[in-house]
Amino acid sequence: MAQRPAAAEFLDLLEPIRNSVYRYAARMAWGDDHASDIVQEAVMTAWREFGRFEANTNFKAWMFRILINTIYRLNKRVARHGGPQLDEVHHDLHATMEREEAWSSLMEQPERLREMLDDRLVASLDRLGTDERQCLLLRMLEGFSYKEISAVLDIPMGTAMSHVHRARLKLREELAALAVENGLLRESA
Amino acid sequence: MDCQTARKWMSPYLDSELETAKTFEIGEHLRACEPCRRRFDAERHVDDMLRDRLSRESMPPALWHQLRKEVNRSELLSGFRIPAVIATAAGIMLFAVLYMASGDRSAKPSEVFTGQWAHYVNQSVPSESMLSDAEIEKALLDDYGLRFSTAREDTHRHPVKVMGGRYVLFGSQPALELRVKCCGKDAVITTFLRSNAGKLPRGIQELEREAFGKDVKRDGVNIRVNTVGEAEFFIASEHYLDGLMDAIQPGKA
Numbered sequence: 469m470a471q472r473p474a475a476a477e478f479l480d481l482l483e484p485i486r487n488s489v490y491r492y493a494a495r496m497a498w499g500d501d502h503a504s505d506i507v508q509e510a511v512m513t514a515w516r517e518f519g520r521f522e523a524n525t526n527f528k529a530w531m532f533r534i535l536i537n538t539i540y541r542l543n544k545r546v547a548r549h550g551g552p553q554l555d556e557v558h559h560d561l562h563a564t565m566e567r568e569e570a571w572s573s574l575m576e577q578p579e580r581l582r583e584m585l586d587d588r589l590v591a592s593l594d595r596l597g598t599d600e601r602q603c604l605l606l607r608m609l610e611g612f613s614y615k616e617i618s619a620v621l622d623i624p625m626g627t628a629m630s631h632v633h634r635a636r637l638k639l640r641e642e643l644a645a646l647a648v649e650n651g652l653l654r655e656s657a
Numbered sequence: 658m659d660c661q662t663a664r665k666w667m668s669p670y671l672d673s674e675l676e677t678a679k680t681f682e683i684g685e686h687l688r689a690c691e692p693c694r695r696r697f698d699a700e701r702h703v704d705d706m707l708r709d710r711l712s713r714e715s716m717p718p719a720l721w722h723q724l725r726k727e728v729n730r731s732e733l734l735s736g737f738r739i740p741a742v743i744a745t746a747a748g749i750m751l752f753a754v755l756y757m758a759s760g761d762r763s764a765k766p767s768e769v770f771t772g773q774w775a776h777y778v779n780q781s782v783p784s785e786s787m788l789s790d791a792e793i794e795k796a797l798l799d800d801y802g803l804r805f806s807t808a809r810e811d812t813h814r815h816p817v818k819v820m821g822g823r824y825v826l827f828g829s830q831p832a833l834e835l836r837v838k839c840c841g842k843d844a845v846i847t848t849f850l851r852s853n854a855g856k857l858p859r860g861i862q863e864l865e866r867e868a869f870g871k872d873v874k875r876d877g878v879n880i881r882v883n884t885v886g887e888a889e890f891f892i893a894s895e896h897y898l899d900g901l902m903d904a905i906q907p908g909k910a
Contacts, residue, residue, distance in 0.1 A: 475728050475731075479728060486716045487715040495711070504720050507720065507724070511724050512728075515728050589707060593711075608672075609708055609712070614669070629674070632672065639707075643703065
């Protein structure tokens with residue numbers, strides 16, 4: 469019986485995660501228009517290395533390791549698009565608590581917020597630091613566990629957890645500020 | 658559990674990453690503490706919003722098509738497990754099949770082949786082929802404007818003269834190039850071979866030494882590769898490899 473060609477096996481594994489690969493590249497690229505270049509290079513690298521992939525292990529994690537290495541490598545060549553990163557989360561407990569209350573009220577009308585902040589939300593995500601952004605994307609969007617993130621990014625599990633936590637805090641603060649800008653939230657609420 | 662502790666663990670709680678006891682403790686706290694519950698809901702909303710927004714992004718179909726094409730093609734280009742002689746012969750046969758099956762025998766084949774290094778891949782061993790017949794036909798039409806049919810009922814035998822041949826590297830990819838003449842048309846067929854760290858595989862080097870300028874029999878196939886010379890084959894397109902084996906008659910038109 470003829471051996472099944474490797475390309476068919478590779479493409480079968482890639483197909484269900486192709487959108488994840490593209491989404492991640494788009495959010496980690498130095499510009500949206502470079503996502504395709506990144507994906508193309510990562511996929512062809514993965515294909516060349518496919519002989520080393522161990523069958524019945526986590527293909528998505530393996531593919532993402534290659535994708536992330538490709539992004540690191542390509543991002544070194546081209547400066548990432550500018551713009552300031554999100555500020556550190558401030559630690560004024562009273563102010564934070566007030567803001568959280570206001571934020572919670574805001575969340576009672578999530579559809580309105582969603583409509584208004586749709587594109588700004590992605591812009592805010594893009595302004596997170598690289599470590600926080602990639603950990604949040606891997607966890608929240610791609611469903612990797614902290615352990616898997618730790619393996620994919622080669623960082624301690626506690627660090628992965630901390631990055632996810634801080635990314636959420638920063639995003640929430642940023643969104644609260646955006647809501648104020650858009651008149652959805654009063655600053656003193 | 659107090660509010661500060663509950664909030665400290667809220668993110669891993671949201672991610673279902675806490676051990677059972679801690680998950681239970683936080684769950685209990687959230688049931689009892691409205692501010693923390695609202696905070697938790699807010700966190701979850703942000704996640705939902707982001708997930709909802711980003712999930713709309715998907716790989717453009719054209720990119721996926723391109724990737725599939727490149728992966729399939731690179732497997733074929735690598736000449737997977739195809740002995741050099743068979744690859745060579747099959748490359749010749751492919752040319753014959755292409756030529757015979759093309760809808761316009763005068764214009765397009767000559768445009769593609771004459772004076773160019775036309776890169777063709779061995780499609781002639783079904784067990785090695787990654788592309789369906791329909792995909793092969795589409796790729797050839799898209800890339801070269803060639804109409805190509807894989808219909809097996811064509812039993813027409815077609816002479817191809819091998820005028821010369823050489824081994825070359827395209828980057829690190831070794832290939833066998835054959836200059837052929839078919840129905841009065843000049844053509845170059847390039848069959849890519851498995852790469853071996855950019856060097857020609859030992860088997861190919863041996864073949865080069867043995868086959869250049871003289872007749873050599875390999876895997877039951879007679880072959881002669883000349884820089885300037887003639888070796889004439891009959892090619893049958895009825896069956897791919899079997900037909901090729903049966904049909905090749907070196908030195909006889």
